[in-house]
Amino acid sequence: MPSTPQIRSQHVSRRTVLKAGATLLLSVTVPLRANAAQILAVRVWPADDYTRVTLENDSDLKATHFIVKDPERMVVDIEGLDLNPTLKSLVAKIQSNDPYIKQVRVGQNRPNVVRLVFDLKEEVKPQVFTLPPAGNYKHRLIFDLYPVKPADPIAAMIEKGDWSGDDKTAAAPPPSPKEQLEQLKPDLKAEPREELKTELKTAEAQTRADKNGKMVRMITIALDPGHGGEDPGASGKNGSREKDIVLSIAKRLKAKLEDQPNIRVMLTRDGDYFVPLGTRVDKARKVQADLFVSIHADAFVQPTARGSSVFVLSEKGATSSAARWLADKENSADTIGGVNVKNHDRQLASVLLDLSTTAQINDSMKLGRSVLGEIGGINRLHKGSVEQAGFAVLKAPDIPSILIETAFISNPEEEARLLDDSYQNKLADAIVTGIRRYFAKNPPLAKNRLT
Numbered sequence: 001m002p003s004t005p006q007i008r009s010q011h012v013s014r015r016t017v018l019k020a021g022a023t024l025l026l027s028v029t030v031p032l033r034a035n036a037a038q039i040l041a042v043r044v045w046p047a048d049d050y051t052r053v054t055l056e057n058d059s060d061l062k063a064t065h066f067i068v069k070d071p072e073r074m075v076v077d078i079e080g081l082d083l084n085p086t087l088k089s090l091v092a093k094i095q096s097n098d099p100y101i102k103q104v105r106v107g108q109n110r111p112n113v114v115r116l117v118f119d120l121k122e123e124v125k126p127q128v129f130t131l132p133p134a135g136n137y138k139h140r141l142i143f144d145l146y147p148v149k150p151a152d153p154i155a156a157m158i159e160k161g162d163w164s165g166d167d168k169t170a171a172a173p174p175p176s177p178k179e180q181l182e183q184l185k186p187d188l189k190a191e192p193r194e195e196l197k198t199e200l201k202t203a204e205a206q207t208r209a210d211k212n213g214k215m216v217r218m219i220t221i222a223l224d225p226g227h228g229g230e231d232p233g234a235s236g237k238n239g240s241r242e243k244d245i246v247l248s249i250a251k252r253l254k255a256k257l258e259d260q261p262n263i264r265v266m267l268t269r270d271g272d273y274f275v276p277l278g279t280r281v282d283k284a285r286k287v288q289a290d291l292f293v294s295i296h297a298d299a300f301v302q303p304t305a306r307g308s309s310v311f312v313l314s315e316k317g318a319t320s321s322a323a324r325w326l327a328d329k330e331n332s333a334d335t336i337g338g339v340n341v342k343n344h345d346r347q348l349a350s351v352l353l354d355l356s357t358t359a360q361i362n363d364s365m366k367l368g369r370s371v372l373g374e375i376g377g378i379n380r381l382h383k384g385s386v387e388q389a390g391f392a393v394l395k396a397p398d399i400p401s402i403l404i405e406t407a408f409i410s411n412p413e414e415e416a417r418l419l420d421d422s423y424q425n426k427l428a429d430a431i432v433t434g435i436r437r438y439f440a441k442n443p444p445l446a447k448n449r450l451t
Helices: 153-159 177-182 194-205 242-258 277-286 321-331 333-337 348-355 358-375 412-418 421-441
Strands: 016-020 023-027 039-045 051-057 062-068 073-079 101-110 113-120 124-131 139-147 207-209 215-217 219-225 263-267 291-298 309-313 387-389 401-408
Touching: 051 101, 062 124, 073 124, 073 139, 113 139, 153 263, 153 277, 219 242, 219 277, 242 263, 242 291, 242 401, 242 421, 277 291, 291 421, 309 321, 309 358, 321 333, 321 387, 358 401, 358 421, 401 412, 412 421
Parallel strands: 219 263, 219 291, 291 401, 309 387
Antiparallel strands: 016 023, 039 051, 051 139, 062 073, 073 113, 101 113, 124 139, 207 215, 309 401
């Protein structure tokens, strides 16, 4: 009788003999190594702020890393892993314009251990951590490569030509309540402290002369395109992604605002990368923004939901169950986008909420009404009034802040409008008009505490 082929499976089982006429089928199972993790996807998100490398896998991975000098390299050893084509594809995903990674080499260092070697363009401060399954993602191993000397927000704006004034000294962070009290009775005879010197220089950079030679107060607006990078936000039926649409709208809005006199704009992200919610607020405060405008595209389980909305912060709870649901969804961005919990200030959200004042919320309501009224001229409103909820991104205690849900990306008709250049321009024009109306009735105060 001719011998029959052996068939292998991944599990040990008993020998099975089947007879069919004169044919004998012999099935022998051979044990393979158990618990071998599989890399499902690799992604790279380069940005000026930092570069993120993500390995998505079917189980939790253990990794160790160390830095090698001359030249700068980061070596990562991942246990419980065999090299596969998906992991090898990481090599081709490193872009030539990546600010921090020159190239990456991937190899099987030893059995059950894969080694990644990142050749770096400069010294970095890496953060390596894992994330449990969230949203549509399974387990993730994250490498965040931060510059040792991060760029100052104002210095970055000066480099891009977005910051007026000759002084390039970074703005001091907004004063704490204790500092404000200390400055109520300054010692006018004493030499000004370095902090006050910095503020004086910053105040000069925040003004410029008009055609008549009069010094004019510059207005700084922080625009916050929601989501980004690992966090795509909501998706439309035709495959559009919220993170792409809102970035496009924010860039149009930035250009239109900067066409106005005495206005400059800072984007919390200007590309496709993830920015934690607290970092978005921190960026706005570091440039001492006069306004914070977060831009999103709504979604709901029913495709019939439609309309634009404007939200401000609430200290006492949401004004509707829909607003509460939306705030919870937007606040989950850190979980989906991926925050390193060990380095994340868990108290940030509660502290910012505690510091939020009635005055800030009142100013936000005024801004929200002005913007909502203008948006209502180009699109149906989901609700005819400004709503309130506990959005983490609106919790800057000293900046009037609003969140705009431009339309429902989950509604096919509104998704088409959001993808239309003409509609994006009309929407940006409406927001600009709303902001101008707000400032016409609420001129910004001087930022220098000594004036």
